[in-house]
Each structure stands twice: as structure tokens, then as C-alpha cells.
Amino acid sequence: MDILLGLLVNVLQEGFIYGIMAIGVYITYKVLDFPDLSVDSTFPLGSCIAAVLITAGVDPWLSCLAAFGCGAIAGCVTGLLHVKLKITDLLSGILVMTGLLSVNLVILDGKAVMPFYNKDTIFNSGFFGTVAGNLSADFRVLVIVAGTCILVKLLLDVYLKTKSGLLLRAAGDNAQYVISLGKNPGTMKIIGLAIGNGCTALAGCILSQQTETANVASGKGMVVMALASVIIGTSLLRKAKFIKATTAVIIGSILYKACLTIAMQLGMPTNYLNFLMAVILTVVLVFNKVFAGRGKNSNVNPTQI
Amino acid sequence: MSTQHKSDTMADYVAMRRICKTFNRDSLNEIRLFQNFNLEIPKGQFVAVIGSNGSGKTTILNILCGSVPIDSGSVSVNGKEISRLPEHQHSEFIGRVFQDPSKGTCPQLTILENMALADNKGTRFGLHFGINRKRIPYYRSQLELLKLGLEDKLNLPVSSLSGGQRQALALLISTMTPIDLLILDEHTAALDPRSSENVMELTQRIVGEKKLTVLMVTHNLKYAIRYGDRLIMMHRGGIVLDAAGEEKVALQTKDLTEKFNEISLEDGN
Ligand SMILES: Nc1ncnc2c1ncn2[C@@H]1O[C@H](COP(=O)(O)OP(=O)(O)OP(=O)(O)O)[C@@H](O)[C@H]1O
Ligand SMILES: [Mg+2]
Numbered sequence: 001m002d003i004l005l006g007l008l009v010n011v012l013q014e015g016f017i018y019g020i021m022a023i024g025v026y027i028t029y030k031v032l033d034f035p036d037l038s039v040d041s042t043f044p045l046g047s048c049i050a051a052v053l054i055t056a057g058v059d060p061w062l063s064c065l066a067a068f069g070c071g072a073i074a075g076c077v078t079g080l081l082h083v084k085l086k087i088t089d090l091l092s093g094i095l096v097m098t099g100l101l102s103v104n105l106v107i108l109d110g111k112a113v114m115p116f117y118n119k120d121t122i123f124n125s126g127f128f129g130t131v132a133g134n135l136s137a138d139f140r141v142l143v144i145v146a147g148t149c150i151l152v153k154l155l156l157d158v159y160l161k162t163k164s165g166l167l168l169r170a171a172g173d174n175a176q177y178v179i180s181l182g183k184n185p186g187t188m189k190i191i192g193l194a195i196g197n198g199c200t201a202l203a204g205c206i207l208s209q210q211t212e213t214a215n216v217a218s219g220k221g222m223v224v225m226a227l228a229s230v231i232i233g234t235s236l237l238r239k240a241k242f243i244k245a246t247t248a249v250i251i252g253s254i255l256y257k258a259c260l261t262i263a264m265q266l267g268m269p270t271n272y273l274n275f276l277m278a279v280i281l282t283v284v285l286v287f288n289k290v291f292a293g294r295g296k297n298s299n300v301n302p303t304q305i
Numbered sequence: 306m307s308t309q310h311k312s313d314t315m316a317d318y319v320a321m322r323r324i325c326k327t328f329n330r331d332s333l334n335e336i337r338l339f340q341n342f343n344l345e346i347p348k349g350q351f352v353a354v355i356g357s358n359g360s361g362k363t364t365i366l367n368i369l370c371g372s373v374p375i376d377s378g379s380v381s382v383n384g385k386e387i388s389r390l391p392e393h394q395h396s397e398f399i400g401r402v403f404q405d406p407s408k409g410t411c412p413q414l415t416i417l418e419n420m421a422l423a424d425n426k427g428t429r430f431g432l433h434f435g436i437n438r439k440r441i442p443y444y445r446s447q448l449e450l451l452k453l454g455l456e457d458k459l460n461l462p463v464s465s466l467s468g469g470q471r472q473a474l475a476l477l478i479s480t481m482t483p484i485d486l487l488i489l490d491e492h493t494a495a496l497d498p499r500s501s502e503n504v505m506e507l508t509q510r511i512v513g514e515k516k517l518t519v520l521m522v523t524h525n526l527k528y529a530i531r532y533g534d535r536l537i538m539m540h541r542g543g544i545v546l547d548a549a550g551e552e553k554v555a556l557q558t559k560d561l562t563e564k565f566n567e568i569s570l571e572d573g574n
Contacts, residue, residue: 161434163430164432173414174410
């Protein structure tokens with residue numbers, strides 16, 4: 001029973017951490033209709049920023065903000081490549097993903113892995129670390145990551161209801177409509193990519209604080225993982241009109257982590273993990289086609305309550 | 306008339322002067338569409354444009370909206386030279402309804418969200434709440450004018466509306482904030498006869514109420530004769546017929562078909 005509880009807590013922890021990234025990818029992939037591959041490198045970017053700043057003694061929450069900011073800048077670069085230089089969406093993402101590999105190494109001063117044990121992180125210091133202090137370590141982490149993830153979700157929900165947020169959704173839906181309103185849809189794409197990659201870097205930052213190490217290779221497979229979470233969440237909960245898409249995406253992330261954990265528990269070797277991730281996404285995509293109804297646009301409405 | 310200085314009348318409220326436009330220059334399929342094309346529209350005039358396929362009607366609208374750059378010449382609306390502005394800045398003073406009903410609205414957003422966006426045209430689109438609840442009665446009253454029952458469907462995504470309903474909504478949306486020029490590109494072409502009659506009636510009413518200057522392209526000769534104060538027929542990048550006032554009133558569908566036949570004889574088909 002304890003093992004099961006431990007596994008459940010673990011799934012929830014990771015589900016919420018990667019859920020933050022999935023919410024970001026929801027903005028780029030679903031709202032903007034932009035398949036953004038830079039995510040694979042903005043995730044470790046967040047980790048690297050966290051490692052360096054926390055080692056230097058910067059407040060861990062401040063490091064989270066910094067990670068979000070750096071991710072957002074990377075997203076802007078992807079957007080600028082696409083909007084200003086007219087490079088296709090996929091290629092813009094690939095260019096930034098590749099370029100960031102070097103940037104991440106430079107941030108870590110040439111090291112591929114950088115541990116920062118026994119430093120102040122969001123999990124053991126500050127207001128939240130102390131408030132949740134008398135919980136066991138695992139529960140403390142869970143409470144803090146769940147809280148952060150839900151906060152990010154709520155902030156994005158509010159943003160999507162502002163004028164700027166409505167315009168962002170319009171840009172993904174019908175760029176011509178945004179032009180008709182006298183606004184540049186390219187600008188909205190850049191804003192969306194900034195938010196998406198900011199969230200991704202934030203997730204990377206939080207994950208590295210939990211493991212107390214940053215690893216430049218931690219971003220492998222993030223695009224697939226995030227897309228799977230988004231698609232699982234939004235298609236499974238399509239019928240549940242009372243659930244917002246951002247919530248659905250977090251649930252998708254948790255379900256996805258649960259699938260992986262179950263497979264591992266059933267004795268699947270770690271080497272097959274990436275393979276399994278690809279298979280799960282394929283299955284989800286196929287099921288999504290079969291059940292979505294003939295070419296109907298039946299996304300979960302982002303502002304549905 | 307000829308002694309009058311041009312810029313101090315409203316006769317050139319919308320002016321396209323000496324427009325030259327060649328597509329695919331220096332290639333095998335080069336199309337020299339406009340050579341010194343001129344068009345002037347006085348304030349408040351409703352112009353209907355007809356013409357053969359490929360005569361350049363849509364291109365004129367695209368040039369006015371900034372979607373197609375010109376090689377040389379000038380385009381001005383209400384005294385502003387606009388030919389060098391980026392496309393989205395044209396929309397600040399030009400409203401447009403497209404032939405394709407899915408272009409004029411956002412299908413996944415609700416009617417309310419679409420209207421709220423349009424209502425904010427010309428503002429900064431910052432972090433204020435997107436939908437102003439106090440404006441909802443106004444949106445409702447506007448939708449009631451369409452007589453399509455849309456006022457009770459505010460929270461429905463536009464994708465669930467019919468083409469005719471969408472086109473009526475698009476018309477409403479494009480004229481919600483003050484504009485200098487309304488551009489209609491075969492905006493009833495995708496609709497069944499009944500809906501297209503409705504949308505034309507609606508167009509007439511909105512144009513009359515808001516005293517808009519309008520450029521409407523249509524392939525429907527009946528509409529071209531029935532609506533508007535001036536009729537222009539285009540052929541191969543030039544104007545072959547331009548009738549306003551009495552002359553326009555006297556025009557019959559028969560005259561236009563004859564003119565069309567004349568043109569196609571020239572073309573040898
Ligand atoms: N973007 C473009 N690139 C190349 N050629 C173009 C482009 N746009 C228009 N043309 C050409 O310019 C000519 C005029 O096209 P336009 O669309 O303005 O005609 P139209 O009068 O609107 O015709 P229709 O009645 O079929 O809508 C055509 O020969 C067309 O092939
Ligand atoms: Mg046309």
C-alpha cells in the first residue's frame with residue numbers, strides 16, 4: 001500500500017511539473033496552431049538558469065521568474081524567425097532548439113550536468129517551504145508543485161479572457177480577422193510563443209530544483225510529452241464542457257505520467273521509455289482522429305467554465 | 306468641373322492614381338494587369354463593380370486593403386496616402402467583408418467574443434477584461450437588427466452558424482466602429498438566393514444608416530443594377546463602363562449582358 005501511495009505521489013508530482021509545460025504548449029499548439037519544437041531546449045534552459053542562479057544564492061522563486069523570462073525570450077526568437085524572416089514554423093523551432101543546446105552548455109560553463117545539492121530551493125526554503133514544512137518531503141513537493149501549476153493555470157485562464165488574450169485566440173483561429181482589427185497577427189504569435197516557452201522553462205526550473213541537478217539533456221522528448229499531455233487531456237475531456245482546456249491539459253499530463261509509470265512498474269526496461277512515449281502519442285493521435293468526428297472543430301473552448 | 310481643383314473637393318475621397326501592377330514580373334506567366342489605372346470615389350458613394358473573370362476586381366480591393374503591393378502609383382483614402390502602409394494598418398479605416406464566409410469572423414470564438422473584439426478595434430488590446438458586460442445589451446440590439454435570432458445565441462461559437470448568418474455577422478462586425486471605406490468582395494456569392502437577398506438588404510440598410518462609402522464587387526448583374534449609386538464594369542485591368550446617377554438608373558440587365566458579349570468577342574471566345 002505504501003509503495004502504491006509513493007508511486008501515486010510521484011506520478012502527481014511529475015504530472016504537475018510537466019503540466020506547467022503542457023499548459024504552455026497548449027497555448028502554442030492548440031490556441032495558436034503553432035507546432036513549436038523549441039520546447040525541447042527551453043526546458044533544460046530553465047534547469048540551467050535555476051542551477052546557476054541558485055548556486056549563486058539567488059532566491060529560488062526569483063530564479064523561477066528568471067527562468068520564465070529566459071524561456072520567454074527564447075520563444076520570442078522562435079516567433080521573430082517565423083514572423084519577420086518568414087521561416088516556416090517547424091524550422092524556426094528547430095533552429096532555436098539547436099542553437100539553445102550551445103547556450104545551455106555555456107550557461108553551465110561547459111558541463112553537461114550540474115548538481116546543486118543542499119542549496120535553498122522552493123521546496124525547502126522561504127514561505128512555502130516552511131508552511132508546508134511539517135509534511136513529509138514527498139508531500140511537501142507535491143503541495144508546492146500542485147500549487148504552482150494551478151497558479152499558472154489560473155493566470156493563463158485570466159489572460160485568455162483579457163482583450164490581449166482574446167486577440168491571441170483570434171490569431172490562432174483566423175489571422176485575417178486580426179488584420180481586420182488593425183492588429184498584426186505576427187505580434188500575437190510572438191506573444192503566444194513567449195508564454196509557451198516561458199512556461200516550459202519554468203517547468204524545467206522547478207524539476208531541477210526537485211532533483212537538485214540541472215542536466216542539458218533533460219529536454220529530450222519534451223515536445224512529444226507535452227503534445228501527448230495536451231492531446232490526451234483535450235480529447236478525453238472534450239465532452240466535459242464544464243472543464244476548462246487548461247485543466248484538461250494538466251489532467252492529461254498526469255494521466256500520461258501514470259501510463260509511463262505503470263509500464264515501468266510492469267517491468268519495461270528504461271531504454272524503451274522514449275519508444276513508449278512515441279507509441280503513446282501515436283495511439284492518442286489515431287484515437288483522436290477516430291473519435292473526433294469527421295473533421296469537426298470540437299476543441300475544448302478555452303474559456304468554457 | 307475640370308477647373309475645380311481636385312484636392313479641395315470630396316470627389317477624390319478614395320483615389321487610386323496611375324496604378325501599375327504586374328504579377329510574376331519577368332517570368333513566363335507575367336501578367337501585366339494595371340497600366341496607369343485610375344479610380345476616384347467621392348465620399349458617401351456606393352459603387353458596384355462587375356466584370357469578367359480575371360479583370361482585376363479583387364486585385365483593386367486587395368490594393369486598397371494593402372494585401373497586394375503596387376509597383377507604382379498612389380492610393381489615398383480621406384486624404385491619407387496609404388499605399389506604403391502595412392496591411393493591418395489599412396484596416397484601421399477600411400472595413401472588409403470577404404467572399405468566403407469563414408474569413409470575416411473567428412469560427413472558434415463565440416458571437417459575443419467576436420463582437421467584443423470588433424468593438425475594441427482601434428484600441429490597444431491590453432490586459433483589461435475582454436468582454437465588457439455593460440456592452441452586451443448593445444450587441445444584442447445590433448444582432449436583433451439582423452432578424453436572424455442571433456441575439457439569443459451570444460455564447461455559441463460562430464462555427465455553428467450558417468454561411469448566410471456568418472456573412473450578416475461579418476457585415477455587422479466590419480461596420481461596428483467608424484470606417485472611411487467599406488469593401489465588399491462578392492460577399493453574397495457563397496450564399497443561397499434567399500440568404501443573399503437578405504444580406505444585400507442588410508448591406509443597403511447599414512450603408513444608408515452609417516452613410517458609408519462603399520466599393521462592392523459582384524457577379525450578380527441584378528444586384529449591380531439595383532444597388533448602389535454608380536456602376537463600373539472592368540475588363541483586362543481597365544474600366545470599360547462607368548455609369549452614375551441618371552445613366553446608372555437607366556441601365557438594364559440587357560445592356561450589361563450586351564456589353565459583356567462585346568467584350569468576350571474582343572477576346573475571341
Ligand atoms: N497574387 C497573385 N499572383 C499572381 N497573379 C495574380 C495574383 N492575384 C491576381 N492575379 C492575376 O491577376 C488577374 C486579375 O485577378 P483578380 O483576382 O483581380 O480578378 P477578378 O476580377 O477578381 O476575377 P474573378 O471575377 O474571377 O474574381 C488574374 O489574371 C490573376 O491571375
Ligand atoms: Mg475576384
